[in-house]
Amino acid sequence: MPLVTTPAIILHAFKYSDTSKIVRLATREYGVQSAIAKGASRPKSRFGASLQVLSQGTAHLYFRPTAELQTLSAFDVAEQHPALAHDLGRYAAASALAELMLRCAPSEPHLALFDFVGAQLDHLATVPPQRVATAALAGLWAMVTALGFAPTVSACVRDGRALDEGAVGFSVPDGGFLCARCTRERTTTVLEGPDRRALEQLLAGSDELPAGWTSRHAAAHRRLLARFIEHHLAEGHPLKALAFWETAAWNGTS
Ligand SMILES: [Zn+2]
Structure with a gap:
């Protein structure tokens, strides 16, 4: 051997x-x-x-x-990233990322994905404390994208129609934003303008704090991302580290 x-x-x-x-x-x-x-x-x-x-x-x-x-x-x-081990917010996000790699990565070698995960762990260990929550969201959305499941946010995911300005429906099962007509027909999560812009910013890879960002916004974005992963990537298997990260029980905001 x-x-x-x-x-x-x-x-x-x-x-x-x-x-x-x-x-x-x-x-x-x-x-x-x-x-x-x-x-x-x-x-x-x-x-x-x-x-x-x-x-x-x-x-x-x-x-x-x-x-x-x-x-x-x-x-x-x-x-060994001691910063990850000593900060539950960083640790929970890094564990969720590792869990996605373990459970959802293709079985064949994927050099870019390996390098991406390593860089994300470095980033989660070193990002300033006030940006850990947004870095986790941006990093996990980037992982979803790297695994081939990027949500559609540039046009209606169902019919390609242009999106309205401002509030917009997001359909987890369809995998992205919906036009006004589809929003009326489907059960969706409606993202008001600031939340929509925050999601677009996170999907672009930014961990800058979106305008007016609060722990309530962070919790809503964690919930949306966890539901998206569960629907599109988990294939019915529970993802324990993702669930722990989503509830954020360590900081009392769950
Ligand atoms: Zn539509």
Whole structure:
């Protein structure tokens, strides 16, 4: 079995048997992989504390393309992001992003997506505190877009008609904004002008605070994004980290 090295991000880790751990890794060259780290739960394991969720580094794998479980020989940590571990808002958003990568990424290697997730973790760890909420929204919408599910906001998603100025309907099942006629016919979330502009700004990748932004707006945008992901990407499976991020129970705004 060849030993390969690849940049990797630890998306999930759990104890296996008395002495080992299983990690789920996003790897740059080999896609998302599961690997056993034998002996990683022993007190004097050579893995030490390297196998923390959200750590970025280099994985050394005994790799067989057809195997469901690879063997992790070592993991050299390059970045462990203590800021993510010590701030629940940052941690919840980063965990939701990692969960999307784990559950919704294509099985084949996707270099751009791997680099994108790494950059988003860096950004969530370093963005100023007042922008964590908007950085999380912009980052998760960008992940949705990177996975191929970008919402349509330039014209009516159903018939391509031009959108009215100001308030506009957003249909989660249809996947975007609706013209006035379709808004009357469909059950939609109506976004008033400021919320519509905020969504357009977030989809453009900005974490600047939209005008008049409050925790109520943040909660409504989290709810809309979580419903969109659940409908289009989750295929009926619960996404626990996304649900935790959406309720934002840590700051009492749920
Ligand atoms: Zn329409």
